[in-house]
Amino acid sequence: MNTEALKDLLYKMADDQLILGHRNSEWTGFGPLLEEDIAFSSMAQDKVGQSWQIYKLLHELGESEPDMVAFMRNADQFHNCQLVELPNGEYDFSLIRHFLFDMAEQIRFTHLASSSYEPLALLAKKIKGEIKYHTMHAKIWMKQLGSATEESVSRLQNSLEEAMPYALGIFEPSKFEAELIKENIFCGEAVIKEEWTEQITAILKETSLKMPDINSVQPIYGGRYGQHTDNLQPLLDEMSEVFNLDPTADW
Amino acid sequence: MYGGGNSFEAMKATALTDEDPIKLAEFEARIDRGEKIEPSDWMPQLYRKQLTRMIEQHAHSEIIGALPEGTWITRAPGFKRKLALMAKVQDEVGHAQLLYSAAETLGKPREEMITDLINGKSKYSNIFNYPAFTWADSCFISWLVDAGAIVNQIANSKGSYGPYCRALERICAEESFHLKYGHHCVIHLATGTKVQREMMQEAFNRWWTPMMHFFGPSDKISVHSEILMRWKVKMSSNDECRQQFLDMYVPKIWELGLTLPDENLRKDPETGEWQFTEPDWEEFKRVINGDGPCNKERLAVRRVAEERGAWVRQALLAPKAKYVAPLA
Numbered sequence: 055m056n057t058e059a060l061k062d063l064l065y066k067m068a069d070d071q072l073i074l075g076h077r078n079s080e081w082t083g084f085g086p087l088l089e090e091d092i093a094f095s096s097m098a099q100d101k102v103g104q105s106w107q108i109y110k111l112l113h114e115l116g117e118s119e120p121d122m123v124a125f126m127r128n129a130d131q132f133h134n135c136q137l138v139e140l141p142n143g144e145y146d147f148s149l150i151r152h153f154l155f156d157m158a159e160q161i162r163f164t165h166l167a168s169s170s171y172e173p174l175a176l177l178a179k180k181i182k183g184e185i186k187y188h189t190m191h192a193k194i195w196m197k198q199l200g201s202a203t204e205e206s207v208s209r210l211q212n213s214l215e216e217a218m219p220y221a222l223g224i225f226e227p228s229k230f231e232a233e234l235i236k237e238n239i240f241c242g243e244a245v246i247k248e249e250w251t252e253q254i255t256a257i258l259k260e261t262s263l264k265m266p267d268i269n270s271v272q273p274i275y276g277g278r279y280g281q282h283t284d285n286l287q288p289l290l291d292e293m294s295e296v297f298n299l300d301p302t303a304d305w
Numbered sequence: 306m307y308g309g310g311n312s313f314e315a316m317k318a319t320a321l322t323d324e325d326p327i328k329l330a331e332f333e334a335r336i337d338r339g340e341k342i343e344p345s346d347w348m349p350q351l352y353r354k355q356l357t358r359m360i361e362q363h364a365h366s367e368i369i370g371a372l373p374e375g376t377w378i379t380r381a382p383g384f385k386r387k388l389a390l391m392a393k394v395q396d397e398v399g400h401a402q403l404l405y406s407a408a409e410t411l412g413k414p415r416e417e418m419i420t421d422l423i424n425g426k427s428k429y430s431n432i433f434n435y436p437a438f439t440w441a442d443s444c445f446i447s448w449l450v451d452a453g454a455i456v457n458q459i460a461n462s463k464g465s466y467g468p469y470c471r472a473l474e475r476i477c478a479e480e481s482f483h484l485k486y487g488h489h490c491v492i493h494l495a496t497g498t499k500v501q502r503e504m505m506q507e508a509f510n511r512w513w514t515p516m517m518h519f520f521g522p523s524d525k526i527s528v529h530s531e532i533l534m535r536w537k538v539k540m541s542s543n544d545e546c547r548q549q550f551l552d553m554y555v556p557k558i559w560e561l562g563l564t565l566p567d568e569n570l571r572k573d574p575e576t577g578e579w580q581f582t583e584p585d586w587e588e589f590k591r592v593i594n595g596d597g598p599c600n601k602e603r604l605a606v607r608r609v610a611e612e613r614g615a616w617v618r619q620a621l622l623a624p625k626a627k628y629v630a631p632l633a
Binding site for chain 2: 076080082083084085086087088090091092095096098099102103106120121124125144145198199201202203205209289292295296297299300303304305
């Protein structure tokens, strides 16, 4: 088994979950309805918990302890896609990002449930069960707000167009795609992207929103190789503010 | 979480003379028998008004109380603390949701309550007008402010209004986990490195006065509280709650090697009562009337959240909004 390829896959997924979980948690106390504070907090807990479990798999493969990996790296050592690190913005942007990202997650972990790397397959079965509720939540809100008022439709449409180039960055191929596919560890980003495009197009058809022509959208890549927007480092600095006072202390 | 020191509206001498005396007698007899009053039951206007006010203040305290701790979610050190704090603050928002629903059964809609909060018409627990400067401050809140709230809420859960009592039972069960989490965090800091121990002690120095204020001023039995106690709206005096809190937690604080900034604090071996220096009640009044370190900031945050979310709530009410059946 190509351990380097496996670690690369695990890192990008763990980093995605951690950073989006962190962003989701920023809604606590600020949601448009109390029920949405609670929903985003639940999703945040799931995502941060999932990242923890994936970092534990990495630890078993010889990487540092999860707390050290999550709290002590700099932005250029993170492999998350840039979509997850963008600020929450208004609720419309957070909802669109949640919809686009979690639809991809659902497909990703469904495929990974039959990965040849058994610890990952077992974890993916658990994670896909949790993400099912995230996508249910996203779809309900997309349908409710996606046809409701002129303002809600136009806000969601604008956010959809703003997020789409970053969302395509979720599928940025790693340098190990061929090995991962060959060893049946992972089906590869191209497969996920194709299913994702089909599924989100179908859901958007049930609303007044228009699916952007993704063939003419230039994807924003780089995240999987440690290139990030200026938003990631401040997020990490904040996250590690207390931990860094004494990384060897028991908090 | 919520403390004592509920601010009840002063009652007019004529408040009960307009009520039907037979219904009033039946109502009081039911309360004496330990029955719960339910939303569709007859109740005096005064009972409805004071309960609405009390439950509403409690709900606001939960939602505002989520703010000082909420700012530490993104900074919590390590996975274990980050996950626990998220769940804890989420519980508090959930308590607000439960309590607004309980208050709505008395006739006041949630939107109206939130508008009254933002406009400064409704109060909330004074302690949340103080800032949480450090991680240790958030640990103090999780342990001791929640502990204080439990003392108060367990008393109130034995009150007479069914929906409020049921909400409180569930809330207390959740708060007991918050208390365990907070205690665990404080133990780690109080027995940790020099930096951690100092951080924790400074938090105790900062928070002790607001904590003593938490249960409200000494409340000698007045005509007002006599009727509210008879109707089981107010279930224990502020002094009783404060004494119970001191008795349960001061020994645990001292056990950790922490000190409290009151040299007169001691338990009288003869009476079993705790003696302490009266906290500055002028400060309490000043803060509750809007001039505390964070009053403006807390309300501004709520106002911004309400304004930014208005389009979502309006969209949900739009006729074209596609109804999607709830998940559960």
